[in-house]
Amino acid sequence: xxxxxxxxxxxxxxxxxxxxxxxxxxxxxxxxxxxxxxxxxxxxxxxxxxxxxxxxxxxxxxxxxxxxxxxxxxxxxxxxxxxxxxxxxxxxxxxxxxxxxxxxxxxxxxxxxxxxxxxxxxxxxxxxxxxxxxxxxxxxxxxxxxxxxxxxxxxxxxxxxxxxxxxxxxxxxxxxxxxxxxxxxxxxxxxxxxxxxxxxxxxxxxxxxxxxxxxxxxxxxxxxxxxxxxxxxxxxxxxxxxxxxxxxxxxxxxxxxxxxxxxxxxxxxxxxxxxxxxxxxxxxxxxxxxxxxxxxxxxxxxxxxxxxxxxxxxxxxxxxxxxxxxxxxxxxxxxxxxxxxxxxxxxxxxxxxxxxxxxxxxxxxxxxxxxxxxxxxxxxxxxxxxxxxxxxxxxxxxxxxxxxxxxxxxx
Amino acid sequence: xxxxxxxxxxxxxxxxxxxxxxxxxxxxxxxxxxxxxxxxxxxxxxxxxxxxxxxxxxxxxxxxxxxxxxxxxxxxxxxxxxxx
Numbered sequence: 001x002x003x004x005x006x007x008x009x010x011x012x013x014x015x016x017x018x019x020x021x022x023x024x025x026x027x028x029x030x031x032x033x034x035x036x037x038x039x040x041x042x043x044x045x046x047x048x049x050x051x052x053x054x055x056x057x058x059x060x061x062x063x064x065x066x067x068x069x070x071x072x073x074x075x076x077x078x079x080x081x082x083x084x085x086x087x088x089x090x091x092x093x094x095x096x097x098x099x100x101x102x103x104x105x106x107x108x109x110x111x112x113x114x115x116x117x118x119x120x121x122x123x124x125x126x127x128x129x130x131x132x133x134x135x136x137x138x139x140x141x142x143x144x145x146x147x148x149x150x151x152x153x154x155x156x157x158x159x160x161x162x163x164x165x166x167x168x169x170x171x172x173x174x175x176x177x178x179x180x181x182x183x184x185x186x187x188x189x190x191x192x193x194x195x196x197x198x199x200x201x202x203x204x205x206x207x208x209x210x211x212x213x214x215x216x217x218x219x220x221x222x223x224x225x226x227x228x229x230x231x232x233x234x235x236x237x238x239x240x241x242x243x244x245x246x247x248x249x250x251x252x253x254x255x256x257x258x259x260x261x262x263x264x265x266x267x268x269x270x271x272x273x274x275x276x277x278x279x280x281x282x283x284x285x286x287x288x289x290x291x292x293x294x295x296x297x298x299x300x301x302x303x304x305x306x307x308x309x310x311x312x313x314x315x316x317x318x319x320x321x322x323x324x325x326x327x328x329x330x331x332x333x334x335x336x337x338x339x340x341x342x343x344x345x346x347x348x349x350x351x352x353x354x355x356x357x358x359x360x361x362x363x364x365x366x367x368x369x370x371x372x373x374x375x376x377x378x379x380x381x382x383x384x385x386x387x388x389x390x391x392x393x394x395x396x397x398x399x400x401x402x403x404x405x406x407x408x409x410x411x
Numbered sequence: 412x413x414x415x416x417x418x419x420x421x422x423x424x425x426x427x428x429x430x431x432x433x434x435x436x437x438x439x440x441x442x443x444x445x446x447x448x449x450x451x452x453x454x455x456x457x458x459x460x461x462x463x464x465x466x467x468x469x470x471x472x473x474x475x476x477x478x479x480x481x482x483x484x485x486x487x488x489x490x491x492x493x494x495x
Contacts, residue, residue: 065430066447129469130458133451 006179007408009253010089010241011348012081014192016053016234016335020084024345025352028334028360029381035217035232035336044197049209051217053234053336054195067151070137072111073194075147077237077341082148082188085241089253091186101186102156103145104175105239106167108340110139112196144192144237156184162340165303166264167191168238169343169393169401173262175242176403185244190344192237199233199339206272208307209233221306221337222364223330224315224372228306234336238344240351257351260388261290261404268398274310278400279317283390286402292388294321297404299359299384301350301391304330305337306364314392315372322375329378333363343393347403350389354407359384417464417491418484424463425483428455438481446480456483466490 013020016034017027027034034053041050060068060076071079082105086093095101114135121130137143142160149158157178161170168191175189193199203209210230213220222228248255263285267278287294300318304311318328331346338345353359361378368377387407394400412420426433431446442448448456457469464487468474473486 066449069451129461129467132458133454 003180004182005245006176006242006259007245007248008240008256008259008351008405009243009248010085010087010091011256011351012084012088012239013236013345013348014055014058014077014081015236015238015338015345016055019055019058019080021088021348021352024349025356028331028349028352029356029358031334031361031363031381033218033334033363034234035220037214037217041197041200047197047201047204048211049200049204049230050214051210051220051232052195052200053232053338055236063151067147069134071147072114072138072143073235074107074111074192074237075138075144077194077235078105078144078148078192078239079151081190081192081237081239082152085188085239086152089241091241092251096152096154099155100184101154101188102158102178102184103149103154104159104161104171104178104187104189105145105148106161106163106171106191106340107144107193108162108164108167110141110143111194112198113194114138148188163399164395164397165305165337165339165342166393166395166399166401167340167343169347169391169403170264172240172242172344172347173264173401173403176259176262179242179244185247187242188239189242190237190239191340193235193339193341195233195235203231203233210306219364221332223302223304223306223332223362224311224368224377225365226367226369228308228311228369230307231305232336234338236338236341236345238341238348240344240348255408257354258406258408259403260406261286261292262402263289264399264401266398267400271398272396274313274394275398276313276316278398279314279392279394280320282400283317283321283392283402286390286404290404292404295325297322297326297388297390298386299353299389300326300328301346301389302328302330303392303394304362305332310394311369312371314394315375319374324374324376327359327376327378327384329360329362331360333365343391343401347391347405350391350405354386354389354405357383357386359386414488417488420463421460421483421487422480424459425456428459436480438479438484440480441478442480460487464491466494
């Protein structure tokens with residue numbers, strides 16, 4: 001249980017469906033897709049998937065070179081989204097350097113593209129003489145967090161969770177705990193990732209990347225659907241500004257939502273496969289942290305990526321806790337799987353659903369797989385009175401994470 | 412390569428790498444106070460010059476004394492002169 005109340009006051013988005021919060025929400029509510037064909041993937045031997053959900057329409061040159069030189073795309077996305085979140089919250093710039101606002105932003109890896117470019121050159125003659133000074137800063141595991149803090153002049157705590165697909169759910173949760181336990185007054189938090197064929201290959205090698213819809217990008221991925229065939233990899237960044245509620249109210253901030261519960265739990269049954277019991281445990285712990293029961297949840301934003309095993313396991317876990325009483329959807333059908341950014345982009349969209357009082361359906365869910373049935377699957381976007389949302393993210397490595405947010409309208 | 416061509420190659424390479432405005436790149440421009448470069452940029456500048464002129468200068472003691480664009484011009488011209 002949180003010792004002090006924590007609220008969300010700002011959201012920043014760089015995504016396959018637009019590069020700000022309102023554009024993202026408009027596209028999600030309209031049922032659009034950010035998935036497209038990527039012809040370059042055809043040139044990679046052994047790779048069967050040809051789809052991705054990539055970012056377009058940003059201008060990195062707007063970032064001063066002094067800061068940009070240490071950024072790969074993922075840090076550029078994180079920086080741009082962080083700026084948006086601070087602006088939306090009208091957070092006082094003078095307070096950024098006072099040590100009471102920190103950063104909790106993670107990514108799956110350091111930049112694979114930077115790594116590839118370095119080694120491509122290095123293997124020419126095994127010389128390090130052409131290695132630029134910015135290389136390490138793009139490769140390091142805390143590249144996004146460090147670059148955001150450096151470029152925004154932030155001097156508080158720096159955290160950089162790296163937990164694959166659960167990265168940003170954990171990042172937001174850990175940020176919430178920093179504030180809840182009085183260590184920081186505010187946190188910029190979330191995740192970022194950049195697209196690279198290696199990410200697709202990681203799933204493809206385990207037969208978990210979509211390949212049956214290469215000529216129909218709009219039809220993949222298909223969370224919970226009978227014809228689902230795997231993940232479509234994406235990129236982007238979702239950043240939320242969390243603040244101590246009393247301080248946010250004192251400075252007159254517009255409260256978007258309350259963060260009321262978080263849990264993360266590990267399972268050791270397999271480094272690759274999901275574990276239903278651990279998922280259930282994680283959700284139970286988050287409910288306990290929020291002081292809520294399952295019956296008080298109005299909507300579940302599922303992790304559901306469109307893989308054979310993951311969707312069945314999550315459906316099973318949700319069935320055990322919520323039966324068919326709580327509407328469930330996944331946004332991967334719209335956004336693809338934006339990896340370390342998926343938790344925070346989808347959490348931002350969940351904030352949007354609270355604000356709009358609308359629930360967004362699972363795109364491409366046409367025929368629910370029998371093994372994913374028994375849930376209140378959302379197949380049509382609809383207006384709904386929604387007060388409390390539970391959001392899941394699960395990851396390879398045995399990582400489970402759940403966060404719960406509540407509407408601030410009734411405060 | 413004429414002296415002017417050498418200077419042009421230096422300036423264009425540095426302008427491209429560090430996204431500098433050529434109009435601000437006079438020979439007396441201080442790399443740090445006028446052009447805004449820092450110690451990390453100095454590392455990259457050596458790599459850019461080595462790539463442009465196909466020589467090795469990283470271990471040259473004279474590099475540490477470079478402060479202005481004119482210093483770079485003179486250093487590179489002298490280095491080229493020394494080459495067999």
